[in-house]
Amino acid sequence: MKKYMRIGEVADFCGVRKSTIRHYTDMGILPCEGTTPAGHKLYDARKTMVRVQLIKSASARRSTLAEVKGQLK
Structure with a gap:
């Protein structure tokens, strides 16, 4: 497995849309590493x-x- 993945790879692997990953990132509950x-x-x-x-x-x-964001902090 790769150490880092691009948004499309994450979405495909996790079974969600790229827009979902973007939304989680914009909300601050899914940090990108670079x-x-x-x-x-x-x-x-x-x-x-x-x-x-x-x-x-x-x-x-x-x-x-x-609520999820509060729990993950």
């Missing part, structure tokens, strides 16, 4: 996959993203 020379965001593969699964689990339990 950018490529072309400006693409890079995410730590393991940390990001774990965090997306936590967010999906919390959402399945009807938690709002604001």
